[in-house]
Amino acid sequence: MSRPTFSDFKQEALGELEVREEYLALSATYDLRKKLIALRQKAGLTQQQLATVLHTQKSNISRLENVNSAISPKLSTIEQYAHAVGHEVKIEFIPKNHT
Amino acid sequence: MSRPTFSDFKQEALGELEVREEYLALSATYDLRKKLIALRQKAGLTQQQLATVLHTQKSNISRLENVNSAISPKLSTIEQYAHAVGHEVKIEFIPKNHT
DNA sequence: ATGTGGGTTATCTTAATTGATAACTAAAGA
DNA sequence: TCTTTAGTTATCAATTAAGATAACCCACAT
Numbered sequence: 483m484s485r486p487t488f489s490d491f492k493q494e495a496l497g498e499l500e501v502r503e504e505y506l507a508l509s510a511t512y513d514l515r516k517k518l519i520a521l522r523q524k525a526g527l528t529q530q531q532l533a534t535v536l537h538t539q540k541s542n543i544s545r546l547e548n549v550n551s552a553i554s555p556k557l558s559t560i561e562q563y564a565h566a567v568g569h570e571v572k573i574e575f576i577p578k579n580h581t
Numbered sequence: 582m583s584r585p586t587f588s589d590f591k592q593e594a595l596g597e598l599e600v601r602e603e604y605l606a607l608s609a610t611y612d613l614r615k616k617l618i619a620l621r622q623k624a625g626l627t628q629q630q631l632a633t634v635l636h637t638q639k640s641n642i643s644r645l646e647n648v649n650s651a652i653s654p655k656l657s658t659i660e661q662y663a664h665a666v667g668h669e670v671k672i673e674f675i676p677k678n679h680t
Numbered sequence: 681a682t683g684t685g686g687g688t689t690a691t692c693t694t695a696a697t698t699g700a701t702a703a704c705t706a707a708a709g710a
Numbered sequence: 711t712c713t714t715t716a717g718t719t720a721t722c723a724a725t726t727a728a729g730a731t732a733a734c735c736c737a738c739a740t
Contacts, residue, residue, distance in 0.1 A: 510660055514672055521674055528716060539700060544718055546698095553697060556727075558653035560672070561609055570675040573613055573659070575620055575668040627686060638730060643688055645728090650689095652727055655697080 511554060518563060519547050525567040535566045611648055617662060618646050624666040634665045 522532055529547075533540040546555055546563065557571075564571045621631055628639040628646070635642075644650045645662065656670075663670045 510670055510672075511656060514656070517672070517674060529718095530716075538698080540717075541701085541719080542699065544716095548718075550718095554655045554657035556653045556655055556697065557610060557613070557659065559698075560656065564674055565677075568677045570677055571609055572673040572675055573609075573616070574671040574673060575616060575663055576671055578664075578667045578669055628688095629686070637728080639687075640689080640730080640732090641728065643686095647688070655727065658728075 514555075514560070515547050518560075521564070521567045521569060522547075527567065532563075532566055536562055610653060613654075613659070614646050614648055617659075620663070620666045620668060621646075626666065631662075631665055635661055 522529070527535075529540040529543040533543050536543075543563075545553065546559065557573075561571045621628070624631075626634075628642040632639040632642050644652065645654055645658065656672075660670045
């Protein structure tokens with residue numbers, strides 16, 4: 483095992499308290515982006531088509547969906563996207579096991 | 582019945598198409614704020630205490646929780662709040678009945 | 681009456697997201 | 711090969727959320 487795996491990074495990151503918050507936040511947005519892409523594709527829309535519906539540009543749609551982008555989208559942005567692909571947004575809060 | 586009720590406003594607002602999206606967005610954030618307050622209270626924290634945990638000010642917490650505020654919070658903001666009260670954020674997409 | 685604690689509102693500043701345009705890659709077809 | 715389509719990336723301007731400070735209200739207690 484030469485190069486560090488994602489799991490390695492994960493372990494090291496969780497070491498520091500402040501980094502942990504960041505990690506969890508990233509994982510949540512990562513999950514979100516995957517869902518957004520799936521919704522769009524299921525709706526049979528391209529980024530360009532969705533952009534047109536939302537009166538914006540395809541580059542902005544790409545930025546929103548792209549995992550590499552460092553942005554944390556506004557709730558309203560997520561909602562507009564969801565509505566455009568025929569869905570409502572529901573936010574749930576799951577209790578954490580605080581050891 | 583002299584003054585208009587919220588229900589009246591709702592009906593009138595739904596009349597126009599562009600306003601409808603806005604209404605749905607508002608209702609979602611309204612729902613969110615109620616949940617946030619409930620989580621904080623269940624955690625036994627005041628706005629001041631939560632603000633301290635998040636290294637911010639109680640006025641900012643109030644703005645986030647307050648229904649009247651016109652802001653649409655960032656996903657990361659919601660997550661930080663949730664983590665501080667011992668919860669994880671999960672976003673779900675509910676299919677709409679497109680008549 | 682005075683003070684304290686919890687929450688709200690207003691305002692300014694700062695930081696970040698979003699809008700918009702353009703240039704680019706990669707894949708698929710004609 | 712040339713073209714088109716889908717998606718990415720970079721950049722800058724414009725909008726907006728978040729940080730910070732201060733003043734305020736209200737309930738409650740001493």
